Amino acid sequence: EPEVTQTPSHQVTQMGQEVILRCVPISNHLYFYWYRQILGQKVEFLVSFYNNEISEKSEIFDDQFSVERPDGSNFTLKIRSTKLEDSAMYFCASSPSGADSYEQYFGPGTRLTVT
Amino acid sequence: QKEVEQNSGPLSVPEGAIASLNCTYSDRGSQSFFWYRQYSGKSPELIMFIYSNGDKEDGRFTAQLNKASQYVSLLIRDSQPSDSATYLCAVAQSGGSYIPTFGRGTSLIVHP
Numbered sequence: 001e002p003e004v005t006q007t008p009s010h011q012v013t014q015m016g017q018e019v020i021l022r023c024v025p026i027s028n029h030l031y032f033y034w035y036r037q038i039l040g041q042k043v044e045f046l047v048s049f050y051n052n053e054i055s056e057k058s059e060i061f062d063d064q065f066s067v068e069r070p071d072g073s074n075f076t077l078k079i080r081s082t083k084l085e086d087s088a089m090y091f092c093a094s095s096p097s098g099a100d101s102y103e104q105y106f107g108p109g110t111r112l113t114v115t
Numbered sequence: 116q117k118e119v120e121q122n123s124g125p126l127s128v129p130e131g132a133i134a135s136l137n138c139t140y141s142d143r144g145s146q147s148f149f150w151y152r153q154y155s156g157k158s159p160e161l162i163m164f165i166y167s168n169g170d171k172e173d174g175r176f177t178a179q180l181n182k183a184s185q186y187v188s189l190l191i192r193d194s195q196p197s198d199s200a201t202y203l204c205a206v207a208q209s210g211g212s213y214i215p216t217f218g219r220g221t222s223l224i225v226h227p
Binding site: 033041042043044045048056089091095102103104105106107108109 | 147149151157158159160161164166203205207213214215216217218219220
């Protein structure tokens with residue numbers, strides 16, 4: 001069964017460094033998302049991406065964050081200058097369509113630790 | 116502020132029993148409702164989705180939606196210890212946005 005994959009599974013970085021989290025969505029899906037979950041807290045939406053552009057973003061997704069689909073398979077989240085409070089699990093998700101089928105399928109996540 | 120409320124639990128049920136998990140939401144215009152299962156340290160796994168009032172069954176799982184009461188529930192029949200996890204309710208916002216708002220989740224413990 002096709003699944004969303006994410007790399008790396010765990011990333012440790014120092015405050016102020018840039019990190020890039022990578023995702024390969026399910027191949028025939030059209031909508032891609034990034035979420036984060038701080039330990040013990042809710043899953044929070046960051047950004048959605050469709051047709052090579054951002055379709056929605058939350059207030060968490062500030063200028064420190066960017067997303068890109070550099071080729072036909074990868075979907076990346078970049079954090080330009082990490083802060084301690086960016087430590088969280090970051091999940092990529094994909095959805096077949098935003099119009100008729102709203103189900104989102106999550107990848108295994110990247111645990112980001114900022115020291 | 117669109118809210119999705121769940122009892123954090125834990126909900127403890129014996130093996131073989133029916134587990135009933137509940138969720139209420141504040142946005143009356145919500146259109147899509149999802150239940151995810153999340154094991155500790157793992158990602159959310161979609162187990163059910165429902166878009167219309169009434170019941171939807173899939174194997175041991177039944178999702179129930181009552182839009183008038185702004186209430187969605189998940190029943191797990193013949194609960195197994197492997198069902199022990201946190202169950203997240205997610206509700207998609209109205210007005211053309213399909214981004215779901217997640218609840219905090221209910222921890223379910225199924226004891227042998």
